[in-house]
Amino acid sequence: MNCVAHLAPGQWTADDDRATGYLEPEYWTDLARLLERGRFDAVFLGDVLGVYDVYDGGPDAALRQAAQIPMNDPLAVIPLMSQVTEHLCFGVTCSLSYEHPYTFSRRMTTLDHLTRGRIGWNIVTSYLDSAARNIGLDRQLSHDQRYDLADEYMDVCYKLWEGSWEDGAVVKDRVNGIYADPSKVHPIGHEGHYFKVPGFHMCEPSVQRTPVLFQAGSSGRGKQFAGTHAECVFVAAPTRKIIARNVADIRAQASASGRDNAAQIKIFAMLTVVVGRTEDDVRHKIEQYRSRASHEGAAALLSGWTGIDLAAYAPDDTLTYVDTDAGRSALASFSSADPDRVWTVQEAVEYVSLGGRGPLIAGTPAQVADELEAWMDETGLDGFNLTYIAAHRTFEDIVELLVPELQRRGLYRDEYEPGTYRDKLFAAGPRLPSDHPGSRYVR
Ligand SMILES: Cc1cc2nc3c(=O)[nH]c(=O)nc-3n(C[C@H](O)[C@H](O)[C@H](O)COP(=O)(O)O)c2cc1C
Incomplete structure (x- = not known):
């Protein structure tokens, strides 16, 4: 996230932590170069549009701990990073x-052009009422209704990205002075429940068109949405058992x-990795990280994600499931x-x-690699979305220590595949596959 404390509140207080440098361009360009050196697929940027004000009924805990607030726009840092990398x-x-x-x-589309086809979009429906209120609504739409809106939203995007400009609409004919052929640019004429868009896309097509x-x-409705639209899915849960079930469900939804x-x-x-050269080294790092971790900040985050004010519970109360919006x-x-597995509030925080x-x-590089292999084998996962504790120390350790170990085991690329993001992931061209619902709008 373009912020101080994404998923490890409190760590910014360390003298050698770079998190408070997120306002500087070098924070992002150094990160991008580091990840490309480590042959990462991508950098994933999260975002929220409101403050975490569920905990204790207000924003104070989040503000004190910089827990995803202040929060800058994630899109703006992408051209900085793409400019200093070729494949990331x-x-x-x-x-x-x-x-x-x-x-x-x-x-x-603008970003797909500027990155030469290296853009992906993590589609989220949001979960904070504070965002809805500041955009003029009394509260957010209900959980499932947000996904209904999302389905129509995707249709509008597909029509604009895939259907409004034909291949060959941009002729760039210098002799006759014609840039685009109007007969090949089509208004989408969308009239739905939530959106009305009569015209065509403002941009000429980018190499991937749809990011x-x-x-x-991973809720039931979330998995249904993923099964319809997603080419890639992020899952998050504390155990392999839950992850394995989510992976199977998502694939079943896609077939359905x-x-x-x-x-x-x-x-x-x-997943978060802490890797060190020796077990002592790892123990020392973990002790330091634990000593700085802000439980108040974590409680603010968890309250926001779940919609439940954890300040109203005792630390050893058990977490139980209720539907929230x-x-x-x-x-x-x-x-x-x-x-x-029963979790108390304190344990979860x-x-x-x-x-x-x-x-x-x-663990050491070998210990972490063994664990990652076990996760892959037992769950059907394709890979990991690595979070960080220390900026940029967590990723430096991974690039210097873990990546070479995974490469030695033949589990990790030595060199990048060519092409766009979609080419690199699926090796089947830069465009949406023909069985994807967005492809039905291709002219
Ligand atoms: C790895 C991961 C990253 C996520 N990043 C974001 C994010 O940056 N912004 C956001 O609003 N939601 C984010 N989410 C939350 C989900 O996209 C989703 O909105 C949330 O889980 C509620 O949907 P659900 O009820 O279907 O699970 C993330 C979830 C996961 C697992």
Whole structure:
């Protein structure tokens, strides 16, 4: 996130932590160069449009701990990073609950042009009422209604990205002075329940047209949405058991919605790695991280994700599942998703304070690599979405220590594949596959 404390509140207080440098261009260009040196697929940027004010009924805890506030725009840092890299791709979170698809689709196309096809979009529906209120609504739409709106939103985007400009509409005919052939640019004529867009896309087509589509909500309705639209899915849960079930569900949903390449959906689990040269080194790092972790900040985050004010509970109260209009999978993963594992409020807060909703794997390069292999084998995952505790130390350690170990085992690329983000992920061209619902609008 373009902020101080994304998923590890409190760590910014360390003298050698770079998190407070997020306002400087070098923070982003150094990060991009580092990740490309480590042959990462992509940098994933999260985003929210409101403050975490569920905890203790207000924003004070989040503000004190810089827990995802202040928060700058994630899209703006992408050209900085793409300018200093050649292959690193960018998955950026944009909520479709608060921006019209006509203007949003233009911003994505612009970035796909400027990055030469290295853009992915993490489609989220948002979970904070505070965002809705500041955009003039009394409260956010209900959980499932947000996904209904999202389905129509995607249709508008597909029509603009895939259907309004034919291949060959841009002729750039210098002799006759014709830039675009009007007969090949088509108004989309969209009139739906939530949106009305009569005209055509403002931008000429970019190489991918539709950005690589990510989704990250694991509620029942979220998985249905993912099965229809997502090419890649982020999952987050503390145990392999929950992750394995989510992976199977998402692939089943994709088959049910008629996509014949359901097995090809790439699924990445959120995970935090602390790696050191020796076990002593690792122990020392973990002790330091724990000593700085802000439980108040973590409680503010967890309250926002779940819609439940954790300040109203005692630390050893047990978390139980209830439906709320915030996100649903965050609370489920600490309660109903695994009945064999009971979480107290304090346990969940401590867990979340170092890297969020995924597990923390700590060890020497060989120990961490063994664990990652076990996660892959037991869950059907395609990879990991790595969070960080220390900026940029967590990723420096991974690039210097873990990546060479994974490369030695033949589990990790030595060199990048050519092409756009979609080419690199699926090796089947830069455009949406023909069984994807967006492809039905291709002219
Ligand atoms: C790895 C991961 C990253 C996420 N990043 C964001 C984010 O940046 N912004 C956001 O609003 N939601 C984010 N989410 C939340 C989900 O996209 C989703 O909105 C939330 O889980 C509620 O949906 P659900 O009830 O279907 O689970 C993320 C979830 C996961 C697993």
